[in-house]
Amino acid sequence: MAKKPDARPNVSKEDLLKFYREMLLIRRFEEKAGQLYGMGLIGGFCHLYIGQEAVVVGLEAATKEGDKRVTSYRDHGHMLACGMDPKGVMAELTGRIGGYSKGKGGSMHMFSKEKHFYGGHGIVGAQVPLGAGLAFADKYLGNDNVTFTYFGDGAANQGQVYETYNMAELWALPVIFVIENNGYAMGTSVKRSTKSTSLYGRGLAYGIPGEQVDGMDVLAVKAAGEKALAHCRAGKGPYILEMMTYRYRGHSMSDPAKYRTREEVEKIRSEKDCIENVRDLLTQSGLASDEELKAIDKEIKATVNEAAEFSKESPEPPLEELWTDIYA
Secondary structure (H helix, E strand, O other): OOOOOOOOOOOOHHHHHHHHHHHHHHHHHHHHHHHHHHOOOOOOOOOOOOOOHHHHHHHHOOOOOOOEEEOOOOOHHHHHHOOOOHHHHHHHHOOOOOOOOOOOOOOOOOOEOOOOEOOOOOOOOOHHHHHHHHHHHHHHHOOOOOEEEEEEOOHHHOHHHHHHHHHHHHOOOOEEEEEEEOOEEOOEEHHHHOOOOOOHHHHHHHOOOEEEEEOOOHHHHHHHHHHHHHHHHOOOOOEEEEEEOOOOOOOOOOOOOOOOOHHHHHHHHHHHOHHHHHHHHHHHOOOOOHHHHHHHHHHHHHHHHHHHHHHHHOOOOOHHHHHOOOOO
């Protein structure tokens, strides 16, 4: 894990509460999704984001309207962080017409043009060239929008990632490659899959600068995001952020995660949890009381429960919906 900064950056109570609220929404939403999956209300694949919330919340805090994002199949957190409606996300998970893809995409294939969210993608690493394509469109149009292209440590070994690095640097595309390094590609530890000491360092062969960031510290993530965005908006081409993060659950709901010890997970949870870190900053500095934070948690649980009820009550898509939104 990357080392935490010695001094806390100057940050307002409003910003800290915003980060706390947004990370907690993702955590509670994913916990509820796990429950619905266990009840058989969500089918197919379901990859939870629990533990990694600081990455998307910190980066989204640095963005402006018009910036884009594309990611892989561990995508619910990215949707919520960019402002997509929890009801629409949960309804899509349960395959209902009220979902973002009208119940036809499920966990891995939701989109929102309004929020500039260009999908979760089920094929490992397939979203990386798509992210460069989105950035190419913005460069072509002459605006200063930037695309965040998220992928994991497992996808970092895929060939199309390096083809994309080469083209992105060659054309100076405004794209930030975000490697969410949670230590395990499905069940394979990073230590067993690569000799590289850093994944962001591979970009140097193509001339792409980057850095490793403590992905469990939302303030460190936001600061790194601002630096990367400034680089891209200045026309200097792509940037790589390797977020050192951790997932508490298995790779997907079908993964018992026997490749790591319970002690390892509990150590990260007790020492590095991104939500608890912000909670401690708020309470220890006297910016918020336990009662205030409990009230926020209660409010978020109500929002998530409302989304779950909406997802149960929304009807399944009619059969004729099978023929809409397809090429032929």
